Amino acid sequence: MPxxxxxxxxxxxxxxxxxxxxxxxxxxxxxLPLTERLPALTPRExxxxxxxxxxxxxxxxxxxxGYKLGFTSLAKQAxxxxxxxxxxxxxxxxxxxxxxxxPLDRFIHPRVEPEVAxxxxxxxxxxxxxxxxxxxxxxxxxxxxxVIDSRYEAFRFQLPDVIAxxxxxxxxxxxPAIASFQDLDLAALEVAFYQNGRRVSQGTGKDVMGSPAxxxxxxxxxxxxxxxxxxxxxxxxxxxxVAPLAVSAGDAFEARFGSLGNVSLTFAPQEA
Ligand code: OOG
Ligand code: MG
Numbered sequence: 527m528p529x530x531x532x533x534x535x536x537x538x539x540x541x542x543x544x545x546x547x548x549x550x551x552x553x554x555x556x557x558l559p560l561t562e563r564l565p566a567l568t569p570r571e572x573x574x575x576x577x578x579x580x581x582x583x584x585x586x587x588x589x590x591x592g593y594k595l596g597f598t599s600l601a602k603q604a605x606x607x608x609x610x611x612x613x614x615x616x617x618x619x620x621x622x623x624x625x626x627x628x629p630l631d632r633f634i635h636p637r638v639e640p641e642v643a644x645x646x647x648x649x650x651x652x653x654x655x656x657x658x659x660x661x662x663x664x665x666x667x668x669x670x671x672x673v674i675d676s677r678y679e680a681f682r683f684q685l686p687d688v689i690a691x692x693x694x695x696x697x698x699x700x701x702p703a704i705a706s707f708q709d710l711d712l713a714a715l716e717v718a719f720y721q722n723g724r725r726v727s728q729g730t731g732k733d734v735m736g737s738p739a740x741x742x743x744x745x746x747x748x749x750x751x752x753x754x755x756x757x758x759x760x761x762x763x764x765x766x767x768v769a770p771l772a773v774s775a776g777d778a779f780e781a782r783f784g785s786l787g788n789v790s791l792t793f794a795p796q797e798a
Contacts, residue, residue, distance in 0.1 A: 540571070544578035547691055550677040554634045559678050559687040569612075572689035573752065579692055580615045589618040591761050593749075594641075594672060596693040598741040598765030599733045602639070605769040608685050611735070613745050614693025616761055622673075622699040624789050629797040633675045633696055636773045638791065639766035640717045640781030642731065642738040643670035643700050646762065651755035655746035657739040664739075665758075666703035667710070669717075669781055669789040672763050673697035674770060698763060701781075701789030710785060713737040717767050720780040729767030738764035 543560055550557045560575075561567050584590065596602070596612040603609045622628050630636070647665030675696035678687060688694060704710070715731035715738075735741045741764045746756045756762070771779065773793050780790040 540574045540578045543575045543690060544582055547575070547579050547677055548582045555677075556634065556679045557677055559683050560690055561684045561687050567686040567690075569686055569689055572686035575690035576614065576692050579690070580617070583617055590615060591618050591621065592616040592763075593745055593756070593760065594693055594695055594698070594763040595741050595745055595765035596688065598735050598744075599729070599767055601729060601733060601768050602766045602770075606681060606683075606688075608683070608688060610685060611741070611744055611748075611765070612685070612689050612693055613748060614689075614695045616695065616698060616763070620695060620697045622697050622791060624699050624701050624791075626699070627792045627794045628673065628697055629795070630773065630775050630793045631796045633673070633773075634677070635681075636673050636675045636696060636793075637681070637770035638773060638779045639672050639674065639770040640719050640729070640768065640783075640789075641670045641672050641766055642712070642715065642734070642764040642783070642786065643668040643698075644738075644742050644762045644764070645703070646756060646758050646760045648758050649755050650746040651750055653747060653750050655743045655750070657737055657743050660739040660742045660746070661708075664707070664742075666705045667707045667786060668703055669701035669783040669787050670763055671699045671779060671781055671789055671791050672766060673699075673791075698761075699789055699791050700761070701783075702787050704786055712739050715786060716784055718782045719768055719771070720782065721771050722778050726771060727768040731767070733767050734764050741765055
């Protein structure tokens, strides 16, 4: 007689799970965390789902423009209950305009957070990429806002869920480029985060893995472990320095990074 069927279905089909996440995003519908049905899902398998999800967008014509880091600061880890860094993929259609507006109805329940963005001038790869390597390979730095929009209810997820869901990626905005950053101390960089003109929080570069450049070095090493490189031209978001803020229609957000400059974004009720 066959043994009683196991309660946990084995993980077999990255494509089917990617389709589920892709539809949730397209239809702005929440889904149950994948780990509720697949408690044994591993981070490695979850990156396979993310890859299949990104390939679905690419098949629809979306161009890959870079990567976003997640859970690189204690503020972010504590806010979401996930205590390991992850990465997601940035697609061209996610990019908004500094000082511009995004329609709220494009999202499910967006939140906004300030980050440091790197634009790579050279390929980076290898198992031992350092902060210095990152600085040397960077073409420009930008103040940035990351708009996250989990496809899971109330942003409640386990590590594999949020990896599969492309690190809650939804939109991002880059502020002006700073090309001469050689004298900029990224660990000492301070950000003040404003919602509707009111200063809500502040953070420091060192809160992000010691320095935002360390976070990018971690990304290059993590990509290397998957047989991939961080290519020239890629945009990389460092991960948030402070906890994210929920968005209501009409809200305006601004991150002021001192010598790195400012970046801002508002949310219109709907598509103009
Ligand atoms: C996952 C995305 C994490 C960050 O900056 O830490 C992230 C989430 O918080 O839903 O973008
Ligand atoms: Mg983020």
